Amino acid sequence: MGGTRLPSQLLPSCLPPPHPVYIRHLSLTNFRNYRRLEVSLPTGALILVGRNAQGKTSILEAIHYLTSASSLHGTDRQLLNWLAVRTDANPFMKIVAEVVTAHEIRKVDVRLETSDGGFGKERPLRKTVLINGVRKQVGELSRVVNAVLFLPQDMALVEGAPALRRRYLDALISQVDPDYAPTLLEYGKVLTQRNALLKQFGESGRSDESQLQFWDVQLCQHGAILINKRARALEELELYASRLHRDLTGGLDYLHLAYQPNFDPVVQASEQLQFGLTVPIQRARLAEAQMMTSMQARLLELRAEELARGVTVIGPHRDELRFIASGVDIGLYGSRGQGRSAVLALKLAELQWIHARTDEYPILLLDEVLAELDSQRRRDLLERTGVVQQSLMTTTDLDGFEPAFRAQARIWQIHQGTVEIPDHKR
Amino acid sequence: MRPNTAQPVSTPRPVQKAIDELSRLPGIGPKSASRLAFFLLRAKQEQVEDLANALLEMRANIRFCQNCFHITTEDRDPCTICIDPARDAQILCVVEDPLDVIALEKTRLHKGKYHVLHGSISPVDGIGPEDLRIRELMGRIQREPIREVIVATNPNLSGQATAMYLHQQLQNTGVRVTRLAQGLPVGGDLEYADETTLARALEGRREMS
Ligand SMILES: Nc1ncnc2c1ncn2[C@@H]1O[C@H](COP(=O)(O)OP(=O)(O)OP(=O)(O)O)[C@@H](O)[C@H]1O
Ligand SMILES: [Mg+2]
Ligand SMILES: [Zn+2]
Numbered sequence: 001m002g003g004t005r006l007p008s009q010l011l012p013s014c015l016p017p018p019h020p021v022y023i024r025h026l027s028l029t030n031f032r033n034y035r036r037l038e039v040s041l042p043t044g045a046l047i048l049v050g051r052n053a054q055g056k057t058s059i060l061e062a063i064h065y066l067t068s069a070s071s072l073h074g075t076d077r078q079l080l081n082w083l084a085v086r087t088d089a090n091p092f093m094k095i096v097a098e099v100v101t102a103h104e105i106r107k108v109d110v111r112l113e114t115s116d117g118g119f120g121k122e123r124p125l126r127k128t129v130l131i132n133g134v135r136k137q138v139g140e141l142s143r144v145v146n147a148v149l150f151l152p153q154d155m156a157l158v159e160g161a162p163a164l165r166r167r168y169l170d171a172l173i174s175q176v177d178p179d180y181a182p183t184l185l186e187y188g189k190v191l192t193q194r195n196a197l198l199k200q201f202g203e204s205g206r207s208d209e210s211q212l213q214f215w216d217v218q219l220c221q222h223g224a225i226l227i228n229k230r231a232r233a234l235e236e237l238e239l240y241a242s243r244l245h246r247d248l249t250g251g252l253d254y255l256h257l258a259y260q261p262n263f264d265p266v267v268q269a270s271e272q273l274q275f276g277l278t279v280p281i282q283r284a285r286l287a288e289a290q291m292m293t294s295m296q297a298r299l300l301e302l303r304a305e306e307l308a309r310g311v312t313v314i315g316p317h318r319d320e321l322r323f324i325a326s327g328v329d330i331g332l333y334g335s336r337g338q339g340r341s342a343v344l345a346l347k348l349a350e351l352q353w354i355h356a357r358t359d360e361y362p363i364l365l366l367d368e369v370l371a372e373l374d375s376q377r378r379r380d381l382l383e384r385t386g387v388v389q390q391s392l393m394t395t396t397d398l399d400g401f402e403p404a405f406r407a408q409a410r411i412w413q414i415h416q417g418t419v420e421i422p423d424h425k426r
Numbered sequence: 427m428r429p430n431t432a433q434p435v436s437t438p439r440p441v442q443k444a445i446d447e448l449s450r451l452p453g454i455g456p457k458s459a460s461r462l463a464f465f466l467l468r469a470k471q472e473q474v475e476d477l478a479n480a481l482l483e484m485r486a487n488i489r490f491c492q493n494c495f496h497i498t499t500e501d502r503d504p505c506t507i508c509i510d511p512a513r514d515a516q517i518l519c520v521v522e523d524p525l526d527v528i529a530l531e532k533t534r535l536h537k538g539k540y541h542v543l544h545g546s547i548s549p550v551d552g553i554g555p556e557d558l559r560i561r562e563l564m565g566r567i568q569r570e571p572i573r574e575v576i577v578a579t580n581p582n583l584s585g586q587a588t589a590m591y592l593h594q595q596l597q598n599t600g601v602r603v604t605r606l607a608q609g610l611p612v613g614g615d616l617e618y619a620d621e622t623t624l625a626r627a628l629e630g631r632r633e634m635s
């Protein structure tokens with residue numbers, strides 16, 4: 001089952017040879033524990049080795065930040081070097097990279113600067129993105145360079161909290177779709193405003209339809225776009241993930257990425273269960289306008305409840321993504337190993353999906369992941385990373401890599417915010 | 427490390443108070459506030475007095491026009507725009523704050539009058555229609571020979587929400603309601619738009635529906 005759904009033109013083996021995209025030079029200023037770093041990066045596999053808390057992950061994070069300008073954990077502020085924050089009058093952080101693409105070399109420059117302005121105590125950070133010296137919108141970064149980042153905590157994606165999977169999905173789509181992040185941001189603002197209004201009307205007992213209507217329309221407009229983009233991304237990603245998953249598990253399990261929009265324009269979630277979880281529902285086919293109208297109608301039905309509770313009870317801010325293998329929700333019933341196989345398949349699928357969408361393979365960033373995998377999965381992973389132009393992997397222990405892999409990789413030592421590059425190596 | 431037994435010296439109270447007051451101003455962080463405070467400490471007595479007097483005088487003499495709520499002086503209320511016979515009394519441009527009036531005046535394209543709302547609808551900040559000068563606007567529509575209202579609120583969510591609300595309120599009054607054309611930087615502020623962009627937005631205004 002499922003194998004027949006894979007259109008042949010989407011198979012990785014049938015794709016034209018990959019365009020080269022890699023970072024040739026990286027320069028960091030005041031980024032986490034790097035006051036200053038200037039390095040030329042090789043293509044192929046690069047292993048960053050060092051003891052704990054030396055700055056291995058920081059390098060991967062810098063590259064990831066360069067592709068999205070959004071911090072993985074917490075706020076942008078945490079990226080600014082602490083010492084700079086304490087001693088400099090106007091602390092700033094800067095990441096500059098030279099990206100080699102098929103046609104040209106592009107200079108990408110992302111900065112966070114403390115602006116003098118702002119109300120109250122916290123001085124706001126100003127984020128600037130420059131591509132070839134020209135100021136651009138943050139979303140434009142996705143057009144220049146993409147990366148797939150695999151962190152140890154990603155292993156918890158399958159069984160973790162729903163918010164984790166939403167954040168994953170948002171970061172993923174933002175990588176290839178410049179319109180996604182702005183829509184998400186706007187949706188968030190609308191949601192906050194709408195909730196405040198519902199609360200105020202609910203508490204005072206005086207509601208004003210003419211005011212609610214504007215926020216309803218805004219919520220549904222942006223919400224429909226998000227639902228649509230999420231549905232489409234997951235349908236595409238599943239094609240690759242299910243195939244990879246079958247390979248990884250020896251053809252045992254069919255992996256289904258079950259998108260469960262909280263407001264489901266197709267069918268209510270409870271009915272969906274009765275059909276069995278593997279029945280694919282193609283939500284991406286629905287027109288956004290149609291989705292918008294039905295969501296607006298639903299909001300009107302829910303008016304009394306929303307006013308009583310003072311919050312927006314439906315919408316993509318409550319979406320779910322479940323991982324189903326052979327009809328079983330592995331977030332709930334899967335073994336630890338099944339969860340890992342699913343995450344591994346998903347991450348590898350990202351490489352193929354980003355390639356399909358952008359015509360370029362992303363840079364692969366593996367943080368300490370090998371330590372989390374058994375030797376079979378380790379081999380599965382490393383074998384399949386050969387397609388990318390550039391991969392950076394961190395470890396505290398080189399023994400995690402097989403001698404054959406080590407021999408063809410570059411190995412750099414990371415020590416207290418400095419990089420030691422052995423010059424005797426090839 | 428040896429424990430430090432020396433008494434830490436804190437900033438003298440009057441200095442700290444000045445810093446605190448300065449950092450309450452928009453656009454001023456604690457570091458800028460300290461810099462300004464120490465600058466003023468070193469400055470000549472007259473300079474500090476001139477500044478303090480200028481601020482007090484501004485507060486004492488500047489007020490909001492009783493008719494349009496733009497800034498004006500005590501001896502000119504209603505303001506010069508409101509009483510100018512050369513202005514087209516049939517066209518009224520509604521803006522969020524006085525800086526928008528100044529920005530629009532620079533384009534020299536708007537020949538009518540203004541109405542300043544002093545804010546925009548923002549439920550999270552607790553600002554609803556009743557907190558804006560909308561009642562006064564409705565009063566003017568009844569009193570004055572207004573035939574067109576140009577809604578020139580900012581092209582961000584709050585500005586849009588305000589525009590929609592005004593549109594609903596004005597629907598049965600018989601006046602034509604128009605909105606500035608798209609083309610202003612989305613999510614931005616009117617006051618920061620350059621003159622040509624603003625002029626184009628004004629000329630290309632459309633009927634709201
Ligand atoms: N904003 C910052 N300014 C200065 N140092 C920071 C900042 N943020 C994090 N650090 C520190 O930078 C160091 C390197 O962090 P990083 O996560 O890169 O280490 P790592 O080499 O990956 O370690 P591990 O093997 O434990 O994962 C840590 O000591 C961390 O506390
Ligand atoms: Mg690390
Ligand atoms: Zn006036």
